[in-house]
Amino acid sequence: MVITSNTAVDTLLEQIQAIRFLDYPRVLTLAEEALALARETGYTRGIVRSLNAMGWACNRLWQTARTVPLAREALSLAEANGWLEEEAYALLNLESCYAVAGQLKNAFQACARVLEIGETLGNNEIIVMALGDLGVVYTEMRDFDSAATYYQRSIALGEAAGEDLLIVFPLANMAADYLLMGRRDEAIAMLNRGLDIATRLGFAAGRDFCAYLLNETYLQTGDIAAAERVNNEFAYPTPLIEQLRIRLQIHKGQHADAMKRLQRLIATLPENNDIPLMISLYGDLIALYKAGGDFEQAVHACEAKELLNATWFQTQAKERAELTAALFEVERLERELEERKLHETATLERERALLAHRQQQELSDIKRQVLTRVAHDFRTPLSVLRTSFELLTRYYERLSPEQREQKAERIDGQFRALERLFNNALNVLRALEDRITPESAVFTISSLRDSIAVSDEDRDRVVVEIATGEDPPVQNDEVLVREILSQLVDNALKYSSDVVTVRLAVDASALSIEVEDHGPGIPENQRQYIFEPISSAHDSTRMSGLGLGLSLVNQYVHLLGGEFRLDTAIGSGTVARLTLPHLRTLLIPFGESVKMA
Numbered sequence: 001m002v003i004t005s006n007t008a009v010d011t012l013l014e015q016i017q018a019i020r021f022l023d024y025p026r027v028l029t030l031a032e033e034a035l036a037l038a039r040e041t042g043y044t045r046g047i048v049r050s051l052n053a054m055g056w057a058c059n060r061l062w063q064t065a066r067t068v069p070l071a072r073e074a075l076s077l078a079e080a081n082g083w084l085e086e087e088a089y090a091l092l093n094l095e096s097c098y099a100v101a102g103q104l105k106n107a108f109q110a111c112a113r114v115l116e117i118g119e120t121l122g123n124n125e126i127i128v129m130a131l132g133d134l135g136v137v138y139t140e141m142r143d144f145d146s147a148a149t150y151y152q153r154s155i156a157l158g159e160a161a162g163e164d165l166l167i168v169f170p171l172a173n174m175a176a177d178y179l180l181m182g183r184r185d186e187a188i189a190m191l192n193r194g195l196d197i198a199t200r201l202g203f204a205a206g207r208d209f210c211a212y213l214l215n216e217t218y219l220q221t222g223d224i225a226a227a228e229r230v231n232n233e234f235a236y237p238t239p240l241i242e243q244l245r246i247r248l249q250i251h252k253g254q255h256a257d258a259m260k261r262l263q264r265l266i267a268t269l270p271e272n273n274d275i276p277l278m279i280s281l282y283g284d285l286i287a288l289y290k291a292g293g294d295f296e297q298a299v300h301a302c303e304a305k306e307l308l309n310a311t312w313f314q315t316q317a318k319e320r321a322e323l324t325a326a327l328f329e330v331e332r333l334e335r336e337l338e339e340r341k342l343h344e345t346a347t348l349e350r351e352r353a354l355l356a357h358r359q360q361q362e363l364s365d366i367k368r369q370v371l372t373r374v375a376h377d378f379r380t381p382l383s384v385l386r387t388s389f390e391l392l393t394r395y396y397e398r399l400s401p402e403q404r405e406q407k408a409e410r411i412d413g414q415f416r417a418l419e420r421l422f423n424n425a426l427n428v429l430r431a432l433e434d435r436i437t438p439e440s441a442v443f444t445i446s447s448l449r450d451s452i453a454v455s456d457e458d459r460d461r462v463v464v465e466i467a468t469g470e471d472p473p474v475q476n477d478e479v480l481v482r483e484i485l486s487q488l489v490d491n492a493l494k495y496s497s498d499v500v501t502v503r504l505a506v507d508a509s510a511l512s513i514e515v516e517d518h519g520p521g522i523p524e525n526q527r528q529y530i531f532e533p534i535s536s537a538h539d540s541t542r543m544s545g546l547g548l549g550l551s552l553v554n555q556y557v558h559l560l561g562g563e564f565r566l567d568t569a570i571g572s573g574t575v576a577r578l579t580l581p582h583l584r585t586l587l588i589p590f591g592e593s594v595k596m597a
Contacts, residue, residue, distance in 0.1 A: 009038045009046035016053045021165050021203050028057035048077045048086045055093035060205070064100050067093055088117040088126045092133065099137055107137050124161035128154050132170040144177045151177075168194045168206035176213060188217055215244040219251050227251070239269060239277055246284060259288050275312040279305055381418050385411055438477040438560055440583040445504050445511075446471045451482045452502065458493050467505035467512075474511050475582040480556045485513060487553050488576050492517035496573060510562075510581045518573040522566070530566065553578075 012034035016027050031053035038046030051074035058067040074090035077083075095110035111130050118126035131154035138147035151174035158167035171194035178187035191214040198206035211230055218227035227248050242265050249258035266281055282305035289298035342349060392399070392407040399407070449464050474481070485502070492500040496519030503514040522530060531554045550566075553576075557564040562580040 006038075006041060006043045006046060009034050009041070009043055009050070012037070013046070013049050013053065020053070020056060021201075021206075024057045024060045024205075028054060028061065031057060044077060044081065045083065045086070048074045048081075048083065048090070051077075052086060052089040052093065055090070059093055059096045064097050068097050071097065084117045084121055085123065085126070088114045088121075088123070088130075091117075092126075092129055095133055099133070099140065102140075104137055104140060107133070111137070124157055125163055125166060128158045128161065128163055128166045131157065132166070132173070135170060136173060139173065139177055144181055147177055148174055164197050165201055165203055165206075168198045168203055168210070171197075172206065172210050172213060175210075179213070179217060184217060184221060188214065191217070212244060215248070219247060224248070224251055239265060239274065243277070243281060243284070250284065250288065255288055255291055259285075259292070262288065275308055275315065279308045279312065282308065381415075385415070385418075438480060438583060440475060441478045442473050442475050443478045444471045444473055445506050448474065448478075448481065448485065449502075449504060452485060452489055454489065454493065461493065461498070462489060462500050462502065464502045464504065467503065472506040474506055476511060476580055477560060477583065480560060481511070481580065484553050484556050484578070484580075485515075487550075488513070488515040491515075491550060492519070492574070492576075495519040498573075510579050513578050513580070514575060516573065516575045521570040521572055521574055522568045523570065527566075527568070 012030050016030050016034070020027050031050050035047060035050035035054065038044075038050055051070045055067045055070040055074065058064070058070065071090050071093040075087060075094060078087035078090055091110045091114050095107050095114070098104070098107040098110060111134050114126060114130040114133075118124070118130060131150045135147045135150035135154060138144075138150060151170045154170045155167045155174075158164070158170070171190045175187040175190040175194070178184070178190070191210045195207060195210040195214060197203070198210055215227050215230045218224075218230065227244075231245050231248055242261070246258050246262050246265070249255075249261065262281060262285055266278070266285070269278060269281075282301050286298050286301045286305065289295070289301055388407050388411050392404065392411070396404065445466060445468075449466065452462060452464065454462055489500060489502060492515050496517035498518040501514075501516045503512075503516075505512040530550050554564055557578055557580065560580050560583070562578055564576070564578040566574055566576055568574040
């Protein structure tokens with residue numbers, strides 16, 4: 001009996017799979033039937049898949065608040081049983097709810113997990129959908145360039161996998177972004193492509209969305225013939241398409257016919273059936289009344305539109321409140337689960353807390369030592385500043401213009417030294433507290449070379465060698481890499497009076513940097529301390545400094561996943577060698593990273 005019931009559930013789920021893009025209400029009905037049958041027989045996997053199917057349909061029918069508990073139950077069961085595919089689809093449903101609620105950080109985290117699962121399973125459909133959803137979230141953030149990147153990846157992978165249905169909305173969403181960016185020709189090409197696919201496969205929602213955007217674009221550009229072609233070839237009996245026909249008549253100056261058609265359409269639509277569409281239709285009606293000089297009717301239409309706006313605002317507020325309450329309930333359940341886990345692992349957590357306390361105490365000690373060192377090292381430039389300023393102000397009239405300029409330059413140099421000391425200390429503290437997040441970018445090795453900033457008196461002492469005659473690109477955090485190179489060069493110049501040689505090289509996997517000086521070298525008994533934030537291993541009273549540079553470099557290299565070592569010998573100088581692998585991860589603004597193929 002159980003086998004027969006399970007088979008019946010699976011049959012219903014197969015029917016849902018065949019129509020999931022084509023008939024959302026029917027999907028919801030079948031999924032409810034499958035869920036009831038699966039619960040009755042205790043078929044857990046059938047329960048999870050039915051919940052996911054219901055969440056899919058509810059999301060697309062804008063029943064977002066209803067989706068949350070469905071997705072949460074499916075996710076909990078999938079995680080408990082280790083069903084990765086079902087977990088991914090539950091997360092996709094939950095991620096859509098987060099995006100609608102404006103909780104973009106949670107949406108990103110859900111997409112990150114979905115991408116990880118998709119790559120683990122080799123499931124192109126899951127990856128395509130997650131990439132498309134990432135594009136939507138970036139669009140919500142108004143970062144259209146990043147959104148386009150993920151839409152393009154979603155489209156390319158969907159095409160390669162033969163998943164044409166999955167690329168219709170990425171095409172339409174990317175086209176909508178391009179329209180906002182003024183790239184109309186590219187947007188029109190994408191919409192035509194999405195319209196062809198949706199029409200061929202009977203995907204009504206995608207077809208209407210593409211047709212609407214395409215028609216509006218043609219009307220805005222004044223291409224009445226193209227808009228008319230869209231209406232003639234894709235004139236489906238829906239209120240949205242009927243509105244497009246009416247707008248076409250308005251653009252052609254057929255105001256009387258447009259008025260009749262518009263009034264008839266408004267009269268035939270059920271009350272509160274599609275409030276945004278009704279608001280848009282009343283906007284067209286107001287424009288027609290004004291164009292015809294019937295301002296009294298225009299006022300009545302304005303009043304009707306305002307009532308609809310108020311109704312829509314209340315509806316949206318209610319739905320948002322319900323969705324927020326549902327998400328809060330999810331968070332409450334997650335907190336309860338986390339509390340149970342914490343209770344079960346109380347001993348381990350206590351040990352971790354003690355370790356964290358010790359680490360925090362050590363961090364506090366380091367901070368105090370750094371601040372003490374900062375205060376000490378500030379004395380010299382402050383003393384020079386005070387002396388130079390007093391000389392400049394007291395003997396200004398007696399000093400020649402050249403002497404005044406020298407004093408002013410000395411003051412400026414000491415200010416820059418103070419700024420450098422302060423920035424080094426601040427960056428070390430930030431790195432110690434893990435408050436720096438890498439941001440991937442592409443830059444050239446020549447731009448890295450040109451970023452080396454030294455004083456005029458040291459300019460001739462720095463020689464840069466690039467291991468290739470070309471100008472290869474580097475993919476890494478440009479700001480951190482420049483800071484690493486700057487710190488190494490500054491350190492080498494400080495402890496050497498001879499030439500400092502910088503060697504840069506790039507291959508397919510990493511950027512290599514070498515900085516060689518001919519200074520005194522580092523004594524063997526001090527080498528173990530050189531990466532500590534307050535270390536200044538070189539034994540030279542002439543060469544004072546905060547001793548934060550190498551600590552900062554070491555922190556940054558570790559953060560970027562690289563390798564760093566120093567080769568040094570007494571009397572022969574020091575060579576700093578580091579390798580930084582290209583960042584091939586999707587760095588998400590909220591501090592999470594997603595491995596990509």
